Amino acid sequence: MRPPGPGSVTAAAPPAASRPPEADIRRAAVTVVTVASLALGVTAGGWAWTVDRRAEDEALRAAADERVAAAALAVDADRSAAAVGAAVLGTAGAASVRTGSRAALDAAVAQAGGTLASSAVRVDDDAVRQALAAVLGAAEQEAATASAVRLRALAAEVAGAERAVVDAVAAHDAAQAAQAAQAAERAAAERAAAAASRPRATSPGAPAAPAPADRSCATTYSGPAFYTSPPTDGGDGSNGRLPASALTAVSWTRDSRGTPFYLRSDAAAALERLNAAFRAALGHDLALDLTYRDLDTQVAMRAALGSVAAVPGTSSHGTxxxxxVPELPCTYGWDTAARAWLVANGPAYGWVSPAxxxxxxxxxxxxxxxYRG
Ligand SMILES: [Zn+2]
Known part of the structure; x- marks a missing residue:
């Protein structure tokens, strides 16, 4: 259940939601009353506030309600029983009633002592806990000599004071949960705003401004994933329907799913030559993200991205x-060595950056x- 908190010096107290066996009640009550003042001295500490604590609070509140109601009923019942015991059963009967009343007080004290200890850093105003500690102290002082009726009254006072603490804890936890929820909402809103302000590199007319410094090298693509296509079975050679006979895969790389990068055979041959020169100049192969794209993929892209994607049947990827190349601004972006090389040297191999x-x-x-040939 909950982790041991700063108030765990009172670990001898029973769990708040269960009562100890009758034989242990008195010992537990003595322990609780003795350490109650210690619990009051505990200051704020690290406790993980979680939303499921609200459910725990609700259970505690319900239990406290029951105890308050039971104690109130018991006071009335004991008034009658004490009178009956004295009049009808004599001294022995009265003593028996008193024993029951004392047990009820001890149980209430033990229960409230547990609540007092576990609430050490869970109330906004400690006054309710101090009031409960005072009631517990008074109960301890009076318990030995109080009448049955007074014992029941004390039990009711203890239960009432405990209820106030339980309510304060519930209010405190609810406020904590609300704060946490607000913080989460703010964080989500900030993330959304940051995402919205990031340039959409694929938007028509939208210049791809530098991304924020902390993620300047991350991909500038944030849309759904699309992959390069294998040759189109039975393709008629039209845009997006190129058969294997029209295509050649480049030799040095495949996509993330293992699909070779196909290009029209003359464009593939030219890119092989370009890559050799590129590698010699920059020390690494040209990376590819997507080459040939079949019609079905182009249709899906158009549906997903709108006018950013070419009208199906018109894309140069379809031919x-x-x-x-990958949408990595630090490697292939506007101001990179790779792009400068490609723009300057690509045309010698028939490959250009279109206007x-x-x-x-x-x-x-x-x-x-x-590829313009
Ligand atoms: Zn493209």
Whole structure:
């Protein structure tokens, strides 16, 4: 259940929701009353406040209600019983009634002592706990000599004071939970705002401004995942329906699902030559994210991304004449060595950055290059 808190010096007290066996009640009560003042001295400490504590609070409140009601009923009942005992049963009967009343007080004291201890840092105003401690102290002093009726009255006082503490704990925990929920909402709103302010690199006309410093090297793509396509079985050679006979896979890399990167065969051959030069200049192969894209994928992209994606049947990826390098701004972004090399040297291999994909173009995409032969 709950972790041991700062008030665990009172661990001898029974759990708040259960009563000890009758034989142990008195011992527990003595222990509780003795340590009650110690519990009051405990200051704020680290306790993990969790939402499920509200359920625990509700159970405690219900139990406290029951005890208050039972104690009130018992006071009335004992008034009658004491009178009957004295008049009809004599001294022995009265003593028996008193013994029952004392047991009831001890049980209430033990219960309240547990609540007092466990509430050490869980109330906003400690006055209710101090009041409970005072009532417990008075009960301890009077218990030995009080009449049956007085014992029952004390039990009712203890239960009432305990109820006030339980209510205060519930209010405190509810406030904590509300604060936690508000903090979570604020954090979620901040994340959403940060995401919204990040440039959508694939938006038409939206320049891909530098991302915030702390994630400047993360991918600029945040849409659903799309993958490069294998050749289209039975493809007729139209856009997005290129058969295997029209395509060649590049030799040095595959996509994250193991699909080879296919291009129209002459474009693939040119890219092989480009990559050799690229690797010589930059020390690593050109990374690819997507090359040939079949019609079904283009339809799905259009549905998911809207006008950012080309109208199905018109994409240069559908003709096997385009590549996308990864949307990694620190590696392939506008101001990187890789892009500078590709823009300067790609045309010698037939590969260009189209005007529309450049900064200031109609649809800036630093990752997109096309084969123009
Ligand atoms: Zn592209």
């Amino acid at each position: 096997g004449l385009a590549i996308d 529309w994909a450049r900064q200031g173009g109609s649809n800036p995409e630093y990752w997109h290059y096309e």
